[in-house]
Amino acid sequence: MLEISIKPDILFTISSFPVTNSFLASLLVSTIILSAVLLVASRLKTIPGFMQLFIEQFLQFTRNFVQGVTGSKKVTARMYPLFTTLILFFVVSNLLGTFLPFLGAIRINDMPAYRAATADYGLVLSLTLVSFIIMQVVAVVSGGFFGYLGKFFNFKSPLDFVLGLLDIVGELAKIVSLSFRLFGNIFAGEVLMAVIISLVPYGAPLPFAMLGLLSGVVQAFVFPVLVLIFVNMAIAVKSENEATSNETAAESA
Amino acid sequence: MELEAAKVLAAGLAIGLGALGPGIGEGILAGRAMTAMGRNPQIKDDLFTKMIVAMAITESTGIYALVISLVILFAV
Numbered sequence: 006m007l008e009i010s011i012k013p014d015i016l017f018t019i020s021s022f023p024v025t026n027s028f029l030a031s032l033l034v035s036t037i038i039l040s041a042v043l044l045v046a047s048r049l050k051t052i053p054g055f056m057q058l059f060i061e062q063f064l065q066f067t068r069n070f071v072q073g074v075t076g077s078k079k080v081t082a083r084m085y086p087l088f089t090t091l092i093l094f095f096v097v098s099n100l101l102g103t104f105l106p107f108l109g110a111i112r113i114n115d116m117p118a119y120r121a122a123t124a125d126y127g128l129v130l131s132l133t134l135v136s137f138i139i140m141q142v143v144a145v146v147s148g149g150f151f152g153y154l155g156k157f158f159n160f161k162s163p164l165d166f167v168l169g170l171l172d173i174v175g176e177l178a179k180i181v182s183l184s185f186r187l188f189g190n191i192f193a194g195e196v197l198m199a200v201i202i203s204l205v206p207y208g209a210p211l212p213f214a215m216l217g218l219l220s221g222v223v224q225a226f227v228f229p230v231l232v233l234i235f236v237n238m239a240i241a242v243k244s245e246n247e248a249t250s251n252e253t254a255a256e257s258a
Numbered sequence: 259m260e261l262e263a264a265k266v267l268a269a270g271l272a273i274g275l276g277a278l279g280p281g282i283g284e285g286i287l288a289g290r291a292m293t294a295m296g297r298n299p300q301i302k303d304d305l306f307t308k309m310i311v312a313m314a315i316t317e318s319t320g321i322y323a324l325v326i327s328l329v330i331l332f333a334v
Contacts, residue, residue, distance in 0.1 A: 011333040182318060189321035196328065220314075227314045 009196055013125045014116040026118055027125030034098040034122055067092060074230075075237050084233060087139065091132070091229040098122040099191060099221030103214055123191045126184070133184040136232040140179075144239035183231060190224045265334065269327035276323020283316040 013025035045056050053061060067089045072081045098121060102108065108119035122128055145153045157173050159165040194217040201210045259267075291309040295302040 009328075009332050011329060182322075185322050185325050186314075186318045189318075189325040192328065193321065193324050223310055223314045227311055230311065231315075 008117075009199060011126070011192075013120050016113045016116055016118065025125065026113075026116065026120040027122050027128060030098065030101065030119055031122035031125075031128060034094060034101060037101075038093055038097055064089065071233060074233055075240075080237070080240065084236060087136075088229045088233050091136075091232065092225060095123060095187070095225030095228060096222060099225050100218065102195075103218050103221065121191050121195060123187055124195055126188050129184045129188040130180075133180055136183070136235075137180050140232070140235050140239050141176075143236050147240045179235060183228060187224050187228050190220050194220060265330055269330040272323050272327040272330065276326075277320050280317045280320035284313050287312055287316055 013027035015023040015025050016029070017024055041056070042060065045060055050057065068081065068085055071085045071088055072078075075081050075084060102119065102121050109117055111118040141153075144156075148156070157169045159169040194213075197213055198210060198217065201213050287309065291305055295305055
């Protein structure tokens, strides 16, 4: 039987704190990102070398992308760090298993010592919850507390009331849809690789590794983009209200 | 029916039926994107990135079905 489990394996415990293989992988990812960035930052040059150029191009690209979606300098300055951090972490953790395939062969206590950090539902869910809380806080701050509540409890007509209740379900469904999309893709990629390797060990897994490469990059990009769009929508509610209030003001005048 | 048989059957049905919608959706998406690229080849790079992102969102229902079937097989 293949060794596939939804939960990451607990390798050992440090005084009742369970250390799982996904946790080790996320530490490894953080170390890689931090050391690469610190190394480049310690020797900045006017004429950039390869690494500095690469990082500068990446930051430029994400900044332009956020600017294109939000269309405002203020929102861009606030959203851009979260967006870039999420993309960096997801890209590195999704691609680590493909670029360093020998990691899967290391075993601790007869359990694989490496499992993609994003193949642990706990990590994906906690990052989703962080983004979800940011969305709600942005909605409250930009629309006012009563404006925020008024979106969900609307007593103008029975239809509006039902639609408002449905909006609550829609907000909560964002948690499930965001986290399942990333976790499902990465975990399914690992299961697919395990099944193919057990069927045909040589050659055949290569196309599936390419597929994993594509879906890893795309999903690492889609998650932050959706977070960005949801936050932008939370802000847009306010300007919409302002527009309608302006309209009513114009009509009454 | 035995529990194990029911689980295997349920997992197969979940992913099989769940893959129908995303398959149709991605087919339509790719077809329309190809048409647009054929009519206006200058914007094909821009369209291609947007098509990939839209496909990732379209296939998410399929991924949900996959997660459910994997949970049925390996976690319940």
